[in-house]
Amino acid sequence: MALAGAALETLAELGYARTSLRDIADKSDFTHGVLHYYFKDKTDLICCAMRQYKAVCATRYDQVTIRAETPGELIEGVAAKLAETLREDALTHRLWYDLRAQAMFEEAFQADVVEIDQRLENMVWRIGARLSELSGRAIGLSPAALYGLFDGIFQRSLLRHLTGEAAASAELQEEARRILTTLIR
Structure with missing residues (x-):
């Protein structure tokens, strides 16, 4: 619309x-x-x-997840996509974090924020489930914990990106690689 x-x-x-x-x-x-x-x-x-x-x-990573044939391909694809969305949609992501914080105070936002947050958690879990499938190893985290990890590093990187830190995108990629690699050790 x-x-x-x-x-x-x-x-x-x-x-x-x-x-x-x-x-x-x-x-x-x-x-x-x-x-x-x-x-x-x-x-x-x-x-x-x-x-x-x-x-x-919430469907941004689906093609990366579907096309990956090895854990390494999935890890690299997800890390690259995270960095890309940080660079290309920074202002919209900033708005998301603003609205999510407002939902703590504004009841009118709460239902939508909870629904969107669940979609994002599901998105991250699809990545984790595919990584588990490709590696043959169980993911030792709950969907909420895995989402929390990715949301945390993304929000931190977003703030750094918005304040002009040139390395924020590359460091986000490295953190994503580290999380995903650690999951399958």
Whole structure:
């Protein structure tokens, strides 16, 4: 939906707290009235936009996972994809972490954030399950723990990337390699 895409761009640039429906309208091809027609408020629009984006994001690693024929190919493919998304979608990921934090305070975000977080956990677990299959070794972590590891290193790298640290992307790749390699030792 084009409205959600326009909202996502504006929100990613300005952040949740500094964005109004009028800001979204001003930075898009849509009028303030059109936004109000389709969405009851900013929260409704934000939730729609983030659900749409994360639905695509949650399948981002599926091709890497499916195509890998060895543990090494999977590890390298996932590490490369993580670094790519850090570089290419940094502002949208920043918005995700902003909204996830807002869900601690804003009840209206909670159900969507919990649902999106579960999709992301499932995405990471598909990687872990495929690694287990390719290596013939069981993953000694729960889906939640594996997701927590990847989410933690990604969020840390995102902050470093946004503050201009040139090595953030390469270090994220190395951390991903380290986690995945350790899982199958």
